[in-house]
Amino acid sequence: MSGISAEQVAHLASLARIDLTDDEIASLTTELDQIVASVAKVTEVATPEVPATSHPIPLENVFRDDVVGETLTVEQALAGAPDHDGSRFRVSAILGEEQ
Amino acid sequence: MSDDILRLSAAELGERLAAHEISSVEATQASLDRIAAVDGGVHAFLHVAADDAIAAAADVDSRRASGEKLGPLAGVPIAIKDVLVTEGMPTTAGSRILEGWIPPYDATTVRLVREAGMVPLGKTNMDEFAMGSSTEHSAFGATHNPWALDRIPGGSGGGSAAAVAAFEAPIALGSDTGGSIRQPAHVTGTVGVKPTYGAVSRYGAIAMASSLDQIGPVSRTVLDAALLHDIIGKHDHHDSTSLRDRWPSMAEAVRTADVDGLRIGVIRQLDGEGFQQGVLDSFHAALDLLEGAGAHIVEVNTPNFEYAISAYYLIMPAEASSNLAKFDSVRFGLRVTPEGGGTVEDVMSATRDAGFGSEVKRRIILGTYALSAGYYDAYYGSAQKVRTLVQRDFDAAFAHVDVLASPTAPTTAFKLGEKLSDPMAMYLNDIATIPANLAGVPGISLPAGLAAEDGLPVGIQFLAPARADARLYTVGAALEKLLEEQWGGRLLDQAPDLTQLIAAQEGAR
Numbered sequence: 001m002s003g004i005s006a007e008q009v010a011h012l013a014s015l016a017r018i019d020l021t022d023d024e025i026a027s028l029t030t031e032l033d034q035i036v037a038s039v040a041k042v043t044e045v046a047t048p049e050v051p052a053t054s055h056p057i058p059l060e061n062v063f064r065d066d067v068v069g070e071t072l073t074v075e076q077a078l079a080g081a082p083d084h085d086g087s088r089f090r091v092s093a094i095l096g097e098e099q
Numbered sequence: 100m101s102d103d104i105l106r107l108s109a110a111e112l113g114e115r116l117a118a119h120e121i122s123s124v125e126a127t128q129a130s131l132d133r134i135a136a137v138d139g140g141v142h143a144f145l146h147v148a149a150d151d152a153i154a155a156a157a158d159v160d161s162r163r164a165s166g167e168k169l170g171p172l173a174g175v176p177i178a179i180k181d182v183l184v185t186e187g188m189p190t191t192a193g194s195r196i197l198e199g200w201i202p203p204y205d206a207t208t209v210r211l212v213r214e215a216g217m218v219p220l221g222k223t224n225m226d227e228f229a230m231g232s233s234t235e236h237s238a239f240g241a242t243h244n245p246w247a248l249d250r251i252p253g254g255s256g257g258g259s260a261a262a263v264a265a266f267e268a269p270i271a272l273g274s275d276t277g278g279s280i281r282q283p284a285h286v287t288g289t290v291g292v293k294p295t296y297g298a299v300s301r302y303g304a305i306a307m308a309s310s311l312d313q314i315g316p317v318s319r320t321v322l323d324a325a326l327l328h329d330i331i332g333k334h335d336h337h338d339s340t341s342l343r344d345r346w347p348s349m350a351e352a353v354r355t356a357d358v359d360g361l362r363i364g365v366i367r368q369l370d371g372e373g374f375q376q377g378v379l380d381s382f383h384a385a386l387d388l389l390e391g392a393g394a395h396i397v398e399v400n401t402p403n404f405e406y407a408i409s410a411y412y413l414i415m416p417a418e419a420s421s422n423l424a425k426f427d428s429v430r431f432g433l434r435v436t437p438e439g440g441g442t443v444e445d446v447m448s449a450t451r452d453a454g455f456g457s458e459v460k461r462r463i464i465l466g467t468y469a470l471s472a473g474y475y476d477a478y479y480g481s482a483q484k485v486r487t488l489v490q491r492d493f494d495a496a497f498a499h500v501d502v503l504a505s506p507t508a509p510t511t512a513f514k515l516g517e518k519l520s521d522p523m524a525m526y527l528n529d530i531a532t533i534p535a536n537l538a539g540v541p542g543i544s545l546p547a548g549l550a551a552e553d554g555l556p557v558g559i560q561f562l563a564p565a566r567a568d569a570r571l572y573t574v575g576a577a578l579e580k581l582l583e584e585q586w587g588g589r590l591l592d593q594a595p596d597l598t599q600l601i602a603a604q605e606g607a608r
Binding site for chain 2 (some may be wrong): 045082
């Protein structure tokens with residue numbers, strides 16, 4: 001089941017948007033391999049007839065009336081942003097040159 | 100005088116405040132002075148809000164003076180785990196990625212304790228995003244156990260537990276995803292409760308794993324935990340998983356505690372191999388006391404608990420990897436722009452590399468793996484099935500017993516650094532606490548004694564069926580009373596003098 005490669009970890013890191021260094025990828029590859037080998041134990045008892053549980057307490061959808069509730073002001077929402085123009089969050093280019 | 104104030108439980112302090120014998124400003128100042136004196140050695144706090152605390156205390160004092168009817172903990176100082184957002188106080192969840200962020204709103208639990216007249220002292224240290232069992236994964240340095248400064252205070256909520264054990268605060272708020280309230284209570288000789296999932300609002304709690312996280316009380320006595328539980332255990336329309344139950348008073352359960360005829364199931368899988376002898380000895384001595392008080396002790400089997408830790412370390416990282424996607428350098432927190440600029444994705448990736456610590460990266464990558472196509476059914480899908488099996492074990496056990504009992508964790512506080520380089524060894528600390536989170540059932544840890552081999556605190560854990568939180572307070576309060584009669588006081592009375600420990604540590608440098 002296991003056998004995680006450095007290439008796989010690098011791919012996972014790009015999916016998770018973390019720019020890992022080569023050293024980080026190397027150590028994570030070893031650690032992940034050990035962890036996954038251990039947690040794969042779940043497959044021993046997870047037989048087809050056992051239903052999955054996603055949530056500890058059974059829940060139903062929760063609805064509310066479609067009315068304006070308490071909301072943050074624009075100033076409050078922008079107060080913690082690394083960059084903004086007074087009414088919107090500001091980010092760098094969405095597309096690179098080759099895109 | 101200020102020493103006496105510090106030794107009072109939250110309930111005792113509340114009574115003295117109500118009787119006008121002490122003012123909230125005096126009590127708050129005593130806590131602030133204690134923090135100034137010992138937190139250099141303990142490092143329980145990431146932020147101390149001294150001026151705001153004194154102002155809040157003065158406000159409660161004037162309301163009391165004008166004859167306003169106040170609750171039992173009005174005017175009592177409280178420490179708040181840094182996982183809860185606080186308006187006007189920095190909130191980091193122990194991470195560089197949120198350093199300096201001041202949230203624009205209060206978590207519901209923070210709002211409720213403020214409305215109850217409690218006085219927030221500041222924010223307590225924790226493993227980054229609550230990922231750890233020792234606080235060593237805090238980006239701002241580890242917290243030290245007040246019983247032995249070279250040892251872990253537990254985690255992730257080591258700051259809240261240490262603050263309470265060090266008499267810096269009478270009571271605190273914590274969060275428990277796999278044991279982060281109960282395991283720190285175990286290693287610091289304090290009390291911690293994880294309520295039933297949904298009993299306490301998670302609104303404004305920075306999420307690690309949304310189907311496992313729960314907020315709860317951290318205290319020195321069972322009654323204090325109950326009083327805080329009564330304040331925060333309310334339905335909240337901001338949290339769609341918040342239960343609408345009408346809860347009985349937990350404080351009342353403490354005051355009427357009687358275990359005569361109570362059926363206590365000892366979990367066989369958590370009573371033997373892998374557990375330190377002194378932990379097991381304290382555990383069994385506590386059970387003997389309960390039996391002497393009329394409780395029936397029986398052994399129960401929970402065969403699937405063996406798989407709980409594996410399921411947890413798939414479900415928790417999977418949920419965390421998705422919850423932590425919000426730290427994208429756009430709306431709050433750190434932004435790191437790579438040299439020469441880059442697209443928003445480059446900025447995001449550079450920020451997340453610089454802002455997250457190693458354990459957070461490990462869990463995000465593990466969660467991303469568990470959820471990726473081709474592995475989803477084998478790992479995440481199987482883990483969800485194990486969750487069903489663990490719930491069935493609880494259902495079968497609770498058909499025969501009222502509560503379950505186990506040691507809270509396998510060992511007493513280990514040395515700082517001892518397990519830092521071995522993630523799997525660190526994860527095993529949670530072996531006894533994780534099943535409750537998977538099944539959503541409530542749990543308490545309270546002091547059971549000191550381990551003979553190292554003189555460090557040991558906790559005993561009780562678990563109850565979902566929604567039967569009051570039973571934890573019944574059995575916890577009964578045992579606490581029996582033990583304190585035996586000890587001639589509280590377990591924390593046996594803790595070494597912290598001021599001397601700190602002086603000795605500084606002398607050794």
